[in-house]
Amino acid sequence: NAGVTQTPKFQVLKTGQSMTLQCAQDMNHNSMYWYRQDPGMGLRLIYYSASEGTTDKGEVPNGYNVSRLNKREFSLRLESAAPSQTSVYFCASYQAGSTDTQYFGPGTRLTVL
């Protein structure tokens, strides 16, 4: 199993450009999450999807949209990138069970110029 995968690994955008970050999991988990991590700020939740067909805002949703395409895939879209969105983005998935916690993808490093 690949676990949680993310593409791309790195991306540089100019202010105002748009892009979609892709995330997929092969663990048959119901819940998926998007976080951003900035120096000194820790991980902050952008959006989450408790199950296929549902999405909800997290702590810092402004400037982002998400799509839960199916049970496996959860994408994050930046419609008009801003320098404040320069960050590392992590996708995670969760299923209640023995460890009862989230598993993370390798991250996408995004720079907005």
Added chain:
Amino acid sequence: RKEVEQDPGPFNVPEGATVAFNCTYSNSASQSFFWYRQDCRKEPKLLMSVYSSGNEDGRFTAQLNRASQYISLLIRDSKLSDSATYLCVVNPNNAGNMLTFGGGTRLMVKP
């Protein structure tokens, strides 16, 4: 007040030392607790869950004090490979199973 607070460090220790990290959480209704490890420029990975009775995994011991709302991680016989940032993570048992992360404690083990 942050929901999960940790000393950011860095903790600089020599190989073989014992080091302990503490973390406090504000939501007394929290049900699940974890320590994650994050290497530089990598994703967080689950190190261990923290149980009410305390638990040990090799050189690592985690403890929970619900009355004082703090969690600890003890690392014995530190190795160079233990150098990383350790994240204290709490599941407040909300409907979306959203985790609350501390800012992390950085550990640097020196030869």
